């Protein structure tokens with residue numbers, strides 16, 4: 379087949395044209411990138427909008443009423459998302475996470491979940507289908523999400539103290555409503571629920587212990603995430619990162635911890651279980667996780683691709699270029715052609731930003747062009 383380059387229209391950052399490779403890349407489920415990493419995990423951003431303005435993600439000064447959010451016609455439709463997802467699954471994806479922006483703001487998201495929930499992996503197993511949310515709409519939506527086929531949710535929550543939480547979401551949203559959302563998700567059967575807490579030194583580190591105490595023994599896994607230098611607008615500084623090792627030390631000093639085995643290859647969180655009086659893991663007390671994206675790179679196992687709201691594939695959270703699939707989808711490409719394009723893109727992947735970060739000069743200016751997290755999802 380001759381190489382065909384699809385012209386590009388309407389991109390956030392100049393994307394790379396998705397090329398139809400000269401030879402087909404059939405979907406065998408055995409795809410590997412240039413570093414031998416398989417493709418297993420797909421994160422799909424369903425909207426670039428959010429009702430929160432967390433300063434580490436969508437600072438108010440940048441994401442104001444003049445911010446050029448994507449027009450509706452630019453978004454992939456649910457049918458387009460499901461079609462692209464099927465080709466990713468054919469290449470070996472086993473887990474799909476819906477994200478954003480705030481995914482529950484996308485109108486009738488349940489209809490997309492229904493389409494994805496019926497898909498099977500290449501081994502014939504049900505797809506692991508989950509969603510990350512700020513929890514603000516969860517109390518209202520938990521039942522309908524479950525009914526549509528969603529299996530689990532991850533809820534972001536940066537503190538229990540109402541004043542701290544309102545300051546971090548920067549729209550004065552009360553913590554009680556997110557806690558209600560978490561309870562509603564549990565009641566609806568959307569568990570085991572994970573809670574993601576981004577830790578910013580000097581802002582919410584004093585919330586670490588109250589959060590650990592609150593979720594210990596609740597069946598909910600609390601995960602502490604190092605504040606990352608994603609995007610180009612959050613004014614990230616290394617001195618605001620609290621290394622995970624310090625989080626583990628802080629929690630362990632009051633609530634003794636033992637390290638647990640990783641649950642799966644490519645798992646981003648290091649697991650620590652609450653210990654019993656004999657120093658053994660007390661399963662009833664549960665566990666915490668730490669995600670050390672800054673201090674301990676896990677690129678070697680990274681098996682994640684990200685699909686932006688307008689259909690660009692990003693091979694790394696820190697990439698500054700996506701590969702445009704929407705023009706293929708809307709340009710009449712067949713499923714085989716779409717699968718070939720995805721395979722070709724993954725085969726060329728060499729990204730390992732976190733591993734390289736430590737060797738970059740601090741003033742390299744690499745943040746200038748990076749895509750925003752609210753656009754490609756966390």
Ligand code: SAM
Pocket residue numbers: 428434435477478479480481510511512513532533534574575576603604605606607608612751752755756
């Ligand atoms: N709005 C949803 C939410 O907040 O859960 C989903 C999208 S949000 C971009 C996904 C995850 O990225 C959240 O858990 C959020 O805390 C995390 N995140 C955003 N900016 C971050 C940063 N600079 N460092 C670390 N995590 C970040």
Ligand code: SF4
Pocket residue numbers: 428429430431432435436478479480512534752
């Ligand atoms: Fe919105 Fe989530 Fe970003 Fe906060 S982290 S601004 S809730 S997209």
Ligand code: SF4
Pocket residue numbers: 675676677678680681682693694695696729730731732733
């Ligand atoms: Fe994966 Fe990029 Fe993060 Fe490394 S920096 S773990 S390649 S997303």
